[in-house]
Amino acid sequence: MRGLRVVAFAVAACVAAIGIAHAQDATTLKKTMPGQWELSTTERSKTCVVTMKGDAAGQGFKLELEPACKTTLPFTKDIVAWSVRGLDIVRLQDATGEAVIDFTEVEAGIFEGLRQGEGVYILQDLAAARSMAKSMDQMIGDWSMVRGNGQPVCGLTLTNTEAGPDNFQVFLKPKCDPAIAQFNPAQWRLERGQIVLMSKSGEAWQFEADDNAQWRRVPDTADPLIMLRQ
Template identity: 75%
Template structure:
C-alpha cells in the first residue's frame, strides 16, 4: 500500500514539474518584441516583453511603443505581463487584473478576445513585418484562370480600407464569367497565409498559395480556379 502511494505521489510530483517546466518554457520564449494588432493589422502596437519583475503581482515588465494607446485604446491599462496556467499569456493591469489573455493558435501566433471588441493577435514582430511585406506584394492586378489556362476574370487588389474593418477593397474588371460576376467580391484580406475574397453577402472564397507561386481556390477541384499575378 505504501509503495502504491509512493508511486502515485511520484507521478503527481512529476506531472507538476512538467507543467511548471512548460509554463517556464513559454515564459522564456515570450521575451522580446511582439506586435499586438487587430486581426488583419489595420491597427498595430509594438510590445516589448521583459524578464524583469514588475510592480504588478507576479507580473513582469513590458514596454509599449508611443502611440499604442491611440491605435488600441485598451493598451493604456496594460502595466505588466505574465503566464497563467500552462499556456495563457496575460497582459495585465498594475493590480494584476487581466486586460487580455492570449493562447497560441499557431507557432508564434497568439489570439486573444476582448468582449464587445473582437479578436486581437499577438505575434513575433519580425514575422508580423514579414506579413506586412507580403500584403504589400499582393496589391495590384491579378487574373483568375481555370486549370486549363482559360482566363475567367481580371481583378485589382487595392490597399484602400473597406467599410468593414481589417479588409481592403477589390475591383473586378469587365467581362468576368458568370460564376465570378455573380460572386462579385468587394473586399480582400490575408488571413493566416490565405487570401480571402469577400462578397457583400458575406460569402468568402479562400485561396492558398501553392509551390508555383500562384493561389488556388480551396478546397481544390478537378477544374481549379487559380489567381495569377498579371
C-alpha cells in the same frame, strides 16, 4: 478493493501527468515570450510595439511599451508587466497584477485577447506581423484568373479599402466567366497564407500559392482555377 486501488492510482497518475504538461507549457511560454511583439486591433489599423523581458518585475516580468502606445491604444497606459497564468494565458497586467488584457494562442506565434466593450486585439511576433503587412501590400492590385490550360476567365482588382474587420474590397472586371460572375466576390483577406475571396452571401473561395508563384483554388480539381498577379 485491489481494482479500486488500481483505478485510483491511474487517476492520480493522469492528474500528475496533466500537472506536468501544464507546468511545461507555462514554462515554455515564459521562455519564448521575451522579445518584441506587435499589439494591434484585428485589422491592424492601430498598432503598438511591446518589448517583453525575462527580468522579474513585482508580480510578473518587465516589459516596455513604445511611447506612442498610450495614444494609439489608450488601455495600454495601465500595463506595467506581463506574466503567464494557468496553462496558456499570457497576461498584460497592471501594478496590482490584475489583467489589463489576457491573451491565448490561436496559432503559432499569434495570440488573441478580448476587452469587453472594445473588441478583440492581436498579439504577434513583431517580425512576423511586419512580414504579413508587407505580404498584404504585395497582394494589392490587378489580378487575372485563368484555367489550368492558361485560358483567361476573369480579371479582378484587390484593394486595401477596408470592408469590415480584416477584410478589404475586391472588384471584378467586365466579361468574367459566368461561374465567377455569379460568385461575384466583394471582399478579400489574407488568412494563414491563403487569399480568401468572399461573396456578399458569405460564400468563400480559398487560393494557395504553389511552387510556380501562382495561386491555385483549393481544394484542387481536374480543371483548376488559378490567380496570377498582373
